[in-house]
Amino acid sequence: MARLDVRVKTGLRAKAVYATERETREDAVTIRELSLAGAVIEPLGGRPRDFFTLRAQLPPFGEVELLGDVVRMDGGHAAAVRLFYSDRQTSSTLWRYIHSHLQPGTECPYCGQERPADALHCRHCGYYLEFNDQSYLDEHLRETLGARIQNRVKSLPAQQCHRIIGAVEAELLKSRKAPAGWEFVGTCPAMRDVFSMITKVATTDLSVLILGESGTGKELTAKAIHERSARKQAPFVPFNCAAIPEGLLEAELFGYQRGSFTGAAETKKGKFELADGGTIFLDEIGDLSPPLQAKLLRFLEDRIVERIGAKKGKRVDVRIIAATNCDIHRRMEEESFREDLFFRLNAFCIKLPPLRERGEDKVVLARFFLNRICQDGRFPVRGLSEQAVEAIRRYEWPGNVREMINKMRRAAVMAAGDLIQPADLELETSAPVPATTNLRRQVSKSKKDLVLAALRDNDYVIARTARALGISRPSLYSIMKKFNIEH
Structure with a gap:
């Protein structure tokens, strides 16, 4: 049976960090063999309880940090390790090192059969053999994708297999046409990074924490993640933790049974149950009271909803996306927000840049919103004057995108001609941004x-x-x- 990846002999020094039943260890190890998806290392002092991290320098290409698990322990303390795909950059670094250590030969490095000198593909296993091709890694991963998934999904339950298929389909659709509601606009480096992170995390089930000032588009970001995920056909349920009186928050989130308190005339599902199978967006999570933080943490650990007054809980399948505009790290220092809850919510963090740091995007956004407002409201405005453009560039936009939308609406109503003027925007009289x-x-x-x-x-x-x-x-x-x- 052919291997999935080329394997080379090495003598690399590395570190394996892992937990055993008794302790957390950091072993200095030697990587004896290495491929894109596996390695043989020694000595490993103990059997890892779960996944472990392998850190290695691959001279002269740089350092990599790989997640792996032990497939088997050979004689002594040597371990055969399966390595998990991390990202394109890490895989590229790994492949460049492997390629630099490939030994020329007359045998296929995958199946060991005879390899004609001029063959682009092995006639036995069919794998691509043009290792000097700059696009080799992309071509190889494409042709082995099915086998890689097959090796990993054998132990997964049917529900997760459905999600994987949904994620693949979402990627296919995404490559042809952006989904409805994808309205992010911007070309600055910070926003390009945000777009990239949304695309990557959408196909996973990780909890996401979105940080950003008020008006930067946190709910829009959450919707974009949901619409690009395998859960997109299920509900997206937004909930503002700061908009509901504290005494009603628990009932709104977790629901209640009829007669459980005065006024509970009928049984009501909470937001978590309404989002079952889909995504719940918890905005202003930093304003949750300590008792509710504790209950939310327990829910994140077991995914069981306990309605107020219910005798037993109900398991739900929901993805959590949370957001806040407060300084969450300061809240933790002040002990008003639980660190363990933060780490549970912060499996993946997206920081949205304020509008004042987005350079020429301010003008791009202004024109985009003005055009949409004029189309919806049939205003006779056709654009921005040069003076208005300059005023938009100079203004700091303390209210971010939400403020810009409101300013564009006002300007469309107030404009006396077919071009927006600075006075229509009313930027000159706006309060200055604090010196901080x-x-x-x-x-x-x-x-x-x-x-x-x-x-x-x-x-x-x-x-x-x-x-x-x-x-x-x-x-x-x-x-x-x-x-x-x-x-």
Whole structure:
């Protein structure tokens, strides 16, 4: 039987981080064999209780961090490991290292059968053999996709298989036509990153935490994730945690039985039950009271809804997307928001940039909204004057996109001619942005300069730079992405 991937012999030093039944270990190991989807490592001091992380430098291509699990333990302490796909960049780094260690030969590295010198595909196993092709990795992953999925889904229940099929179908549809409601507009690097994250996380079932100032489009982001997911045919249920009096929040979220309290004239489903099979969007999650935080945390752990007054709970299948415009880290420092709940909600984080940091997108958005408003309301306005465009560029937009939509609506009503003028927008009399915004910019600039200097001092080696700064590698990557720092 042919292998799925080319395997090479190595002597790479690496670290395996994992938990056993008694402790968390970090073993220095040697990678004896390596492929895109597997490895043989030794010595592994104990059998990991679950998945583990393998960290290795692949000179001269850089460092990789791979998630794996042990398939079997061979004699001694050697372990055969299955590696899970992480992302395109990691796979590309892995493949470049493997390719650099390939030994020329007359046998197919997949099935071991004779390989004609000029053959592009093995005549026995059919796999692509043009390893020097720049697009080899994409071609190989495409032709082995079915086999990779088959190897992984054998132990999955039928419900999850349906979701996987739905995710594949969603990707096919997405490549041809964007779904209805996809109304994000913008070309700045920060928004391109947001679009990319939405696309990637939509096909998973991870909980998502959306951070951003008021008016930046948190609910629109949540809807975009839902509409691109395998749950798109099921309900999307938005719920604003700050809009309901605290005494009614539990009843609204979890529901109640008839007669469970004064006024409960009939049994009512809560928002979690209404979203069963779909997605619930919890806006302003930072305003939840401590008792409700505890109940939400318990729900996230067992996915069982307990209505007020009910004798037993009901299991529901719902994806959680939460959002807040508050400084959630400060809330945790003040002990008004639970850290364990934050980590449960923050399986994947999307930070929406404020409009003032989106450069020329301000003008692009203004024209987009004005055009839509004029079409819907039949206003005789055909565009923005040059003076209005300049005023839009200069204005800080403290209310972000929501404020811009309102300003465009007002301008369409107030315009005396066919072009919007600055006076129609009423930007000159708007309240100035607090001075703290300028301080924030200065702090951000200093932070960027510090990171750049540390990268230069450490030859752009991420692990060394992170240690020098006293932060983790993921934190460093996050900072580099925020400031568009290439390495």
